[in-house]
Amino acid sequence: MPNDATLLLVDKNVVEQLLVPDDVIAAVREAFKLHGRQAGRVFPVVREKLTTGGVFGIKSGDVSSQNLLGFKAAGFWPSNRSIGGEAHQATVLLFDPATGRPLCVIDGNAITTARTAAAGALGLSLLARQDTAVATVFGTGIQAKAQLGLALRTLPLLKNVYYVSLDREPQADFESLFAGQCILRCATNADEAVAQSDLIITATTGGGPLFDEAALRDGTHLNCVGADTRGKRELAAGVLDRARIVVDDLEQARELGELQWAPHAPAIEMGDLVTGRSRWRREPADISVFDMTGLALQDLTVARLIHHRATELGLGVTASWPW
Structure with a gap:
């Protein structure tokens, strides 16, 4: 030996x-x-x-x-x-x-931070409207920062961003990180911010629905990060019923992700989009969700x-x- x-x-x-x-x-x-x-x-x-x-x-x-x-x-x-x-x-x-x-x-x-943000960026490049101009980010932690950083790189017209902090108070470190990259505003009313947005990024600990389903307007894309364990969720009931859903792994998403709350909802895997096995064409009114549970x-x-x-x-x- x-x-x-x-x-x-x-x-x-x-x-x-x-x-x-x-x-x-x-x-x-x-x-x-x-x-x-x-x-x-x-x-x-x-x-x-x-x-x-x-x-x-x-x-x-x-x-x-x-x-x-x-x-x-x-x-x-x-x-x-x-x-x-x-x-x-x-x-x-x-x-x-x-x-x-x-x-x-x-x-x-x-x-973990980098590969999750990279998956989010890939989702934006393939699924989101390329004329996306306004976004709302839920969370101000490491992953929220990483997701928004790559979103600003991926979507060139994204200039206005609302962020929703845990206490609804401005976060100086979050704002300073993106100074000069976009117009960043702390939202005190999550539903109002969502109603104005083309893109929603949810990067929280998954403690419960973050906004009302009725606030979500047609044509919006959602990158969902926080639901990665049984019992966690960030989306309200009804959102997935309105959406076209993409997941990283179907079985895993139904067990741990947002899809655990709607396990029979139709969804396709990102791998099938990347390889061309499935085709994606966004219609103007489509709401799309990328449910990210993270692949080994x-x-x-x-x-x-x-x-x-x-x-x-x-x-x-x-x-x-x-x-």
Whole structure:
């Protein structure tokens, strides 16, 4: 047995340095292609509440033709905020599929943020009206910032943005991040903001409906991020009945996403759009929803990108890991 085996450890600072948005979007598109062609497998998701108040999950999968195997262990621990920590925690491990030996341990928080935002951007490029000019963003946290940042890059006419914070109060850090990129307003009335918007981004903890269904006007697209666990939702009853629905994975969306509240609603998978197996043509009055629960394949393709770049540039810490 070899005793000179090593394990690469890549911390958050290195990950953030290596996450180039266009490259992440390309990696996420590749993940959807693999999923659509059934060239990559997504294994059953683990998502369980803990007695500590946290939620622990595992998303795993493989792409045998590309020697890609791994998982992301992740979850949500809201009490972390009281000690100055990040509530979302994630770690990605990549393995050699031939031997089962670990290749790389990567901080997964930045990967999760980046790949989810990239999926949102891909959804906007394929599903939203390209003349979108007004948006409403629910949430002001890391994911809301990432989603809006790529939305402004993806939709060139998007200039006016309402945001709805938890307490309906202005958030200085959120506003400063987008200064000069758009006209940003804190909305005290969510329904009024939604009624004026072409795009809705929901990036909250999924504690319940964020706006009234009647406020949603024809022609609007929704990128929905926060429903990723049984019992979570961000959309009011009736929204999905009016919408054309796209999901990242149909089974997963019906179990964990917005589709758990309307499991029999027709939906297509993003992988089928990316590969051309399904066609999408937006009519002016269409309401569309992209229900994002997050694919293991997204984590793996982005983690592979990080692993390769870190290795090429000599970044990260290499630890002895003998058999």
